[in-house]
Amino acid sequence: MYFWNPASAVAAAILERDQILLIRRAIEPFRGQWALPAGYQEIDEDPRYTARREVQEETGLEIEVRELFDVIWVPEDQRKPANVIVYLCRPTGGELRAASDAAEAAWFPLDALPAEVGFGNRERILDRLPRGK
Numbered sequence: 001m002y003f004w005n006p007a008s009a010v011a012a013a014i015l016e017r018d019q020i021l022l023i024r025r026a027i028e029p030f031r032g033q034w035a036l037p038a039g040y041q042e043i044d045e046d047p048r049y050t051a052r053r054e055v056q057e058e059t060g061l062e063i064e065v066r067e068l069f070d071v072i073w074v075p076e077d078q079r080k081p082a083n084v085i086v087y088l089c090r091p092t093g094g095e096l097r098a099a100s101d102a103a104e105a106a107w108f109p110l111d112a113l114p115a116e117v118g119f120g121n122r123e124r125i126l127d128r129l130p131r132g133k
């Protein structure tokens with residue numbers, strides 16, 4: 001018997017002094033738009049590990065996963081529906097650089113986010129993030 005299940009993905013909201021780290025996507029979907037560092041969870045990974053791995057792959061940074069922010073159901077993803085686990089994180093090391101499927105990585109003030117934000121990240125996550133962390 002086969003089951004059609006949603007994917008499990010993890011996104012990292014990396015905050016530092018009321019700024020958020022975003023990546024500009026180098027691949028579809030949402031190529032050229034800004035998004036949180038994120039990716040699919042591997043079958044043998046704890047979600048916190050997935051967050052650390054994806055951030056390192058896409059930005060070169062090491063992070064501390066601080067707390068669970070939300071679990072978001074995304075039924076309209078072009079690839080397949082997904083449950084997205086969003087963690088609040090902080091940088092702990094590494095050197096910021098665009099890598100993997102990111103064309104660019106940059107810090108943005110929470111009150112001055114870029115116009116082109118993919119995956120509904122602005123409405124679903126960014127506009128709700130805590131200030132002063």
